[in-house]
Amino acid sequence: MQIGNTYVYFALTGDNFDPQIVTERIGITPTEKWRKEDKGKYKPTLDYSCWKLSTEKGKEYIMVDSLVDEVIGQLFVKIEIIIDLKNQFDLDSVLEIVMYIDTNDEQSTPALGHDLKTIEFLHRTQTKTDIDIYRFNSANNETEKNAL
Numbered sequence: 001m002q003i004g005n006t007y008v009y010f011a012l013t014g015d016n017f018d019p020q021i022v023t024e025r026i027g028i029t030p031t032e033k034w035r036k037e038d039k040g041k042y043k044p045t046l047d048y049s050c051w052k053l054s055t056e057k058g059k060e061y062i063m064v065d066s067l068v069d070e071v072i073g074q075l076f077v078k079i080e081i082i083i084d085l086k087n088q089f090d091l092d093s094v095l096e097i098v099m100y101i102d103t104n105d106e107q108s109t110p111a112l113g114h115d116l117k118t119i120e121f122l123h124r125t126q127t128k129t130d131i132d133i134y135r136f137n138s139a140n141n142e143t144e145k146n147a148l
Helices: 019-026 064-089 116-124
Strands: 007-014 032-034 049-054 092-102 128-136
Touching: 007 064, 019 032, 019 049, 019 064, 049 064, 064 092, 064 116
Parallel strands: 092 128
Antiparallel strands: 007 049, 007 092, 032 049
């Protein structure tokens, strides 16, 4: 079975802040970061700054909450620092879940649920959640075409 590119990330975004300051204060190297007006992949320049911590794409398909736990587990002890950074730089935060659903009837579909630790983290840091769902059919070998 091909599992698609399911992954989870936590992002701090804002108008124009230095993501290096976030890295130094949190003490975790981000998976990705950029500053407002950096060159974008799909745009000539980016219109906001971002610090992002992500799981590996395609690492897990069925138990998506284990990916959430992987990210929240690293950040939970940093709650107060995240709150301070959000206040200092007027940042927003999001826990983004990107799921690829296999439409092949012979395959299991993913499960997602948040434990109390995740709910506490989201509440205390005032982090929104966003879930993007894409579909692919492993029976038709369409994963590469539909899951990228």
